[in-house]
Amino acid sequence: MSITAEDLSRFEWSRGRLEAIAYRMLGSAAEAEDVVQETFLRWQAADSDRIEVPEAWLTKVLTNLCLNQLASARARRETYVGQWLPEPLLDGDPMLGPADTVEQRESVSYAVLTLLERLSPNERAVYVLREAFEYSHREIAEILEISEASSQQLYRRAKQHIADGRARTQVDAAAARRIVDEFLAAATSGRTESIVRLLTADAISVGDGGGKVPARTSAIEGGLAVARFLRGVFRPGEAKRQYVGGRPDAYAWTVNSEPALVVxxxxxxxxxxxxxxxxxxxxxxxxxxxxxxxxxxxxxxxxIDHGEPLTTLL
Structure with missing residues (x-):
């Protein structure tokens, strides 16, 4: 079925929101783009004259596509090489979606995206739609075809899992740069005690190489163990330079609402x-x-204007 200019305009108006929902649901920008494209194909094939509220229709189609994707993703991750982590997005990426409230910024933080992996698909959907996009429980119930009471219960359960998994700390871009600068200075000092001072006693380190680059297949636990690992990671060496194909520049940035080192x-x-x-x-x-x-x-x-690097590593 051909699509009218008006129908195309309606979809494009919703695209940014749909991508942001899908990214939070799936933890992958590439997969988010795929399900948004599939949503468009279904919109193109639909009889738009019979769709009373296009935004609600598109959100329902997209959410159900994401739920299907999550079901297959769980099976794929059982055979994933090493630790699985979400795809990080740099501050300024439109796929991050709304960031007007603390809850919206929190919902897309790297820590929360990682914790969302522990939720059931429906818990994840309710949390994303409610926390990040302020859908009412009535709207969520219609999207997921459940009762409002079930939506509220799923939301409470998801919130509790997220709250149990982390402590909330908000930082602005300037503070993030200072934190990364201090962290980088400690990590490149070659002194374990300098790194330990910045870590909590129960700190963990997790790396995702996807079987494409070397990465530990299990998490490193404990502040001292993490500090020793980081000291080794940042120790310069010609073999490391040859492996990465040059001299890596390190930048301080905000990634998924968290301070980050971008190499x-x-x-x-x-x-x-x-x-x-x-x-x-x-x-x-x-x-x-x-x-x-x-x-x-x-x-x-x-x-984007990324400025000058903090330093050149290795």
Whole structure:
């Protein structure tokens, strides 16, 4: 069925919101783009004259596509090489969606996206639609074809899981840069005690190489163990330079509402290290190094004014 200019305009008006919902649901920009495209194809094939509220129709179609994708994603991740982490998005990426409230910024933080993996698909859908996009429980119930009471119960359960998993600490861009600068100085000092002072006693380090680049297949636990690991990661060496294909530049940035170290070689983002903060220090270091999950970050990085690097590593 051909699509009218008006119908195309309606869809394009909703595209940004749909992409932001799908990214939070799936933790992958590439998969989000795919389900938004599939939503468009279904919109194109539908009889728009019989759709009373296009925004609600599109959201329902997209959400159900995401739920189907999550079901298959769980099976794929059972065979994933090493630790699975979400695809990080640099501050300024429109796919991050609304960031007007603390709840909206929190819902797209790297820490929360990681915790969302522990929720059931319906819990995840309710949390994203309610917390980040302020849908009412009546609207969510219609989208998921459940009762309002069930929507409220799923939301409470999801909120509790998220609250149990982390302590909320908000930082602005300037504070994020200071934190990353201090972290980088400690990590490159070669002194374990300098790194330990920045970490909580129960800090963890998780890396995702996707089987494409070397990464630990299990999390490192404990502040001292994490500090020793980071000291080794940042120790310079010719073999490391040859492996990454050049001298990597390190930038301080905000990624998914968290302070992060962005490592770039010849214009390509090769690693993003997100720091989860609590009042007591850095409680988690999550490093995305899988090149399949850094392509969009490279595109955004090239399109923005990223200034000068903090330093050149290795």
């Amino acid at each position: 770039v070689v010849d214009g390509a983002v090769v690693g993003i290290m997100c720091l989860e903060l609590t009042p007591d220090g850095v409680t988690a270091v999550r490093t995305q190094a899988n090149p399949d999950k850094l392509a969009r970050a490279t595109e955004i990085f090239a399109a």
